[in-house]
Amino acid sequence: MNSILNRSDDSPTVDERHLMFDDLEKLGRILVETGDVAHSFIQGADNMDVTCRDFSAFDPSRPIPGQGRGALDALRAAKEEILPLLAASIGPRYLGFVTGGTTPAALVGDWLASAIDQNATGPEGSANAAVEEQVINWLCELGGVPSDTFDGVLTTGATVSNLLGLVAARQWCGEQVGVNVDADGASVLPDLEIFAASPHASMVKDLSIAGIGRNSFTKVATKPGSEETDIADLKAKLVASDARAKIIIASAGTVNATDFDNLDVIADLCRDFGAWLHVDAAFGFFTALDDRRAHLTKGIARADSITSDGHKWLNVPYDCGIFLTRHISVLETCCRAFAPYLDTKADGNSYINRGVENSRRFRALPLWMAMTAYGRDGIASIIRANCDQAANLAAWIRTHEKLELLSEPKLNVTMFASRGTDDENRALLQRINETGKVFLTPTVYGGRFGFRAAFSNWRTRDEDLVVVKQAIQTAL
Ligand SMILES: Cc1ncc(COP(=O)(O)O)c(C=O)c1O
Numbered sequence: 001m002n003s004i005l006n007r008s009d010d011s012p013t014v015d016e017r018h019l020m021f022d023d024l025e026k027l028g029r030i031l032v033e034t035g036d037v038a039h040s041f042i043q044g045a046d047n048m049d050v051t052c053r054d055f056s057a058f059d060p061s062r063p064i065p066g067q068g069r070g071a072l073d074a075l076r077a078a079k080e081e082i083l084p085l086l087a088a089s090i091g092p093r094y095l096g097f098v099t100g101g102t103t104p105a106a107l108v109g110d111w112l113a114s115a116i117d118q119n120a121t122g123p124e125g126s127a128n129a130a131v132e133e134q135v136i137n138w139l140c141e142l143g144g145v146p147s148d149t150f151d152g153v154l155t156t157g158a159t160v161s162n163l164l165g166l167v168a169a170r171q172w173c174g175e176q177v178g179v180n181v182d183a184d185g186a187s188v189l190p191d192l193e194i195f196a197a198s199p200h201a202s203m204v205k206d207l208s209i210a211g212i213g214r215n216s217f218t219k220v221a222t223k224p225g226s227e228e229t230d231i232a233d234l235k236a237k238l239v240a241s242d243a244r245a246k247i248i249i250a251s252a253g254t255v256n257a258t259d260f261d262n263l264d265v266i267a268d269l270c271r272d273f274g275a276w277l278h279v280d281a282a283f284g285f286f287t288a289l290d291d292r293r294a295h296l297t298k299g300i301a302r303a304d305s306i307t308s309d310g311h312k313w314l315n316v317p318y319d320c321g322i323f324l325t326r327h328i329s330v331l332e333t334c335c336r337a338f339a340p341y342l343d344t345k346a347d348g349n350s351y352i353n354r355g356v357e358n359s360r361r362f363r364a365l366p367l368w369m370a371m372t373a374y375g376r377d378g379i380a381s382i383i384r385a386n387c388d389q390a391a392n393l394a395a396w397i398r399t400h401e402k403l404e405l406l407s408e409p410k411l412n413v414t415m416f417a418s419r420g421t422d423d424e425n426r427a428l429l430q431r432i433n434e435t436g437k438v439f440l441t442p443t444v445y446g447g448r449f450g451f452r453a454a455f456s457n458w459r460t461r462d463e464d465l466v467v468v469k470q471a472i473q474t475a476l
Contacts, residue, residue: 045091109369123348253284
């Protein structure tokens with residue numbers, strides 16, 4: 001073994017790369033064994049506890065080993081020490097947040113993306129940028145927006161896509177009044193006003209990151225008992241505004257009540273008041289694939305920018321966000337990264353100039369694999385099935401003597417609570433999750449504490465709903 005422990009300063013340098021070269025020689029076996037470990041985790045997610053409630057066995061403070069033992073040994077350690085402590089978030093009864101699973105083709109695409117390890121910056125000597133371009137076009141088709149008008153970029157998630165929406169909108173607003181925020185900073189546009197009724201928490205965070213301020217938006221009223229923008233209030237606030245620069249943030253699928261704004265009417269207001277329309281459609285974008293609900297996103301093609309996600313309802317692995325805009329050159333103004341060493345003069349889209357990151361994962365590949373493997377119809381069937389499941393759970397709750405819906409589900413989320421107090425509901429949520437059969441997350445809606453069951457996983461089947469209902473019943 002040509003490695004040395006407790007090396008003194010003058011000891012010879014040791015080349016530990018032999019471990020890596022040994023691993024390279026047996027890479028075929030390593031990949032097969034990794035496939036086996038992954039496969040049993042994925043299969044096991046049907047039956048394992050949905051969340052791990054005690055991971056104290058894992059010691060985050062353990063020091064890094066001086067000497068490694070190679071990939072197979074590390075794989076065994078991960079299998080024994082880490083995998084048993086994880087959540088079955090890939091499985092069918094993890095209904096927390098808005099958590100997509102991973103279709104087999106998307107998983108394989110993601111593995112390939114790691115194996116071939118492209119830095120998906122642009123078209124220099126690799127087709128990765130062309131693949132991203134095709135994937136963006138396909139995503140436009142799925143969401144029902146014209147791909148000859150919209151262009152975009154893949155991001156790490158909807159949070160960053162919302163940030164890009166804000167930054168591009170602010171730049172465009174500045175250009176309308178003859179100032180250049182990109183060059184001269186936000187202070188040259190002091191009279192920017194942002195209007196939002198139900199901005200997602202990520203958008204509020206982005207207001208802070210963009211230097212606008214998380215409290216610096218005009219809160220528009222929502223319709224009674226809903227998260228949908230109250231159009232009369234929005235109009236009144238636009239009329240009252242003397243800001244020269246305006247951004248309206250609308251929702252196509254709010255995270256609790258899955259409400260959709262009337263995008264057509266809001267687009268008319270944007271036209272009349274010279275405002276940029278950003279639509280947060282993190283998961284709602286794909287509603288267009290369910291012909292029973294496609295009307296909900298009507299008008300989305302009139303947006304200036306749209307946020308969506310791959311790692312939610314498209315069921316590709318984390319992380320994968322989507323940003324689309326009809327003003328790609330404005331986005332490129334804000335995000336361009338120029339240096340002589342980056343100036344390769346290659347033809348094609350340079351994604352380095354469209355987002356936050358310079359170095360980027362080849363996120364287009366898992367999307368491409370998923371869309372190639374299952375097509376538009378396959379993806380549509382996930383959307384339809386999950387909406388049916390949310391409706392099925394809601395129907396059971398509606399007739400349950402101890403439970404009540406907090407709102408009627410329009411899409412894939414069922415929000416409910418017991419008829420008890422908030423404290424009783426907090427305890428009930430804990431008991432439901434402690435069954436290990438399902439994972440729900442909390443919310444507050446209409447001033448009440450409740451639970452969200454968000455159906456976003458292609459693997460959820462009717463028999464899972466039976467288990468979910470049993471778990472809730474047991475915990476009551
Ligand atoms: C409407 C909406 N916007 C934005 C986000 C943030 O998404 P991400 O976690 O992918 O950044 C979410 C997450 O649930 C969401 O539901």
